[in-house]
Amino acid sequence: MTWFVNYQISSTLPVTDRGLAYGDGVFETIHAYDGKLQSLDTHLTRLHRGLKRLAMPLNQLQSDNLFRFLDESITQHLPTECVVKVIVTRGEGGRGYMAPDNVHHNIMIGILPAPNYxxxxxxxxxxxxxxxxxxxxxxxxxxxxxxxxxxxxxxxxxxxxxxxxxxxxxxxxxxxxxxxxxxxxxxxxxxxxxxxxxxxxxxxxxxxxxxxxxxxxxxxxxxxxxxxxxxxxxxxxxxxxxxxxxxxxxxxxxxxxxxxxxxxxxxxxx
Missing domain, CATH: 3.20.10.10 (D-amino Acid Aminotransferase, subunit A, domain 2)
Known part of the structure; x- marks a missing residue:
């Protein structure tokens, strides 16, 4: 099991992250086979739709970086078959439920074993x-x-x-x-x-x-x-x-x- 936090290999996240405190974020679970993420565009479309609905969309550069990492950079780490989980939170900040004016997303990407159905x-x-x-x-x-x-x-x-x-x-x-x-x-x-x-x-x-x-x-x-x-x-x-x-x-x-x-x-x- 391998995790990336903001595109760096890591398994730690600040305890003040709003995803932990309020569930303030979205996630996708993607099937990967032979080094290719299945239906990646469809998963990313839903992820972006969810982020927009929660009023914390990724800008174009952030969106491009996420796509490139998933489509290119992560492939060298993938076994023959696995699950890639993508979690995007609003990050830290804000007072109570009030979201911060400037969003600094935390992006977590995990490579997990694939179940056999x-x-x-x-x-x-x-x-x-x-x-x-x-x-x-x-x-x-x-x-x-x-x-x-x-x-x-x-x-x-x-x-x-x-x-x-x-x-x-x-x-x-x-x-x-x-x-x-x-x-x-x-x-x-x-x-x-x-x-x-x-x-x-x-x-x-x-x-x-x-x-x-x-x-x-x-x-x-x-x-x-x-x-x-x-x-x-x-x-x-x-x-x-x-x-x-x-x-x-x-x-x-x-x-x-x-x-x-x-x-x-x-x-x-x-």
Whole structure:
């Protein structure tokens, strides 16, 4: 495990950093394979969108430096397959919650071991319903900010025999899973919840939405009843790709042909 802080090899950060004090920052988790960061532009687009939403955007020089480091400098440190985690905070300063007038970002980049989801992709997984609800806030919806306490608590509630858990908002709308986005097929239509009020717009979710054209797509508000009537269910993130769901609640789901087809199509696009 190797960490860089502001592009220098280091694993230390000031205890006064606002990311630690308030979760004042954003992060990205990027799959790297054969020395290349997968979907780097998409990850950086979301990172910049999050920083802008939090009113601490990188200027053009800072943005260029980050891209060059990730696209060129870091490659000599990468094993064959790994995860590269990028964390950007507002840095130090300000009084209490009040942000400083001049932002001096702290940029942390870690090279971490990559998990292996091959068995889950083949065999499918069990999905629970989490008792932890997702708070709605359109100002934070979609971005990957550092305040992930709902997910931390939900992970603690996850049963030992389940791989993931579905999370609803306080109105009972389907939002996402603890660490992945959710899709399902019903009567040949591909469905996924809209995330304009809560949740993280995953980069692999975006990839499926933009690049698969075989099946009609519906992005909308959905209730628990909608997914309980699904024909096929699968979950996604940038590390696991597409993982079928074989058990949800008291229902067993066959791994359907549409899910397998999407796995093949998206793997080819990777």
């Amino acid at each position: 091959q068995q889950q992709q083949i065999d499918g997984v069990k999905l629970d319903l989490s008792p932890v609800q997702v708070n709605s806030n359109p100002l934070l919806a979609g971005i990957k900010h550092l305040n992930r306490l709902e997910n931390v608590i939900a992970k603690q509630h996850l049963s030992n025999d389940a791989f993931e858990a579905l999370m609803l908002d306080v109105q009972g709308n389907i939002i996402e899973c603890i660490q992945s986005n959710i899709f399902w097929f019903k009567n040949g239509q591909l469905c996924t919840p809209q995330l304009n009020q809560a949740g993280v717009c995953g980069t692999y979710r975006q990839k499926v939405i933009e690049q698969q054209t075989r099946y009609p797509l519906l992005i909308a508000k959905f209730s628990l009843a909608d997914i309980q009537q699904a024909d096929e269910i699968f979950i996604t993130n940038s590390l696991m790709g597409i993982v079928p769901v074989t058990i949800f609640g008291d229902r067993h789901f066959a791994i359907g042909q549409r899910t397998r087809t999407l796995q093949s199509l998206m793997q080819f696009k990777d």
